[in-house]
Amino acid sequence: MPVDTASVATHLVGKSSVTKLGAFLRKTKLDELPQLLNVLKGEMSLVGPRPCLFNQHELITERQLRNVFDVRPGITGLAQVNEIDMSTPKMLAEWDEKMLSSLSLQSYFTYIFQTVLGKGSGDRV
DSSP states (O other): TTTTOOOOOGGGGGGSHHHHHHHHHHHHGGGGHHHHHHHHHOOOOESSSSOOOTOOHHHHHHHTTTTTTGGOEEEHHHHHHOOOTTTTTHHHHHHOOOOOOOHHHHHHHHHHHHHTTTTTOOOOO
């Protein structure tokens, strides 16, 4: 991103603030690779609710109500493959809860497979 880009969540960044390389990395989901280190360290899971930012108060509250924080955060999940991002906090928390209540070994690998194949838009930039 250019130096003068506003400090906001990635789903709020306009296309003009993303470099060509950044757009390519985001489109191909290569920007998620550094998070694999967190998975290897045991701090994250491949599948789970996406981590939220400290200032996303509505999302934090909605997730607390649904016990979403009882599990490790993940790189992908049901909400991501269904194109639900952090701009709709209540809906995102509902989908996180739905995923956690029905998560199985089969659905775990289904979400990974769908993510690798590009189902879901990820950040809408």
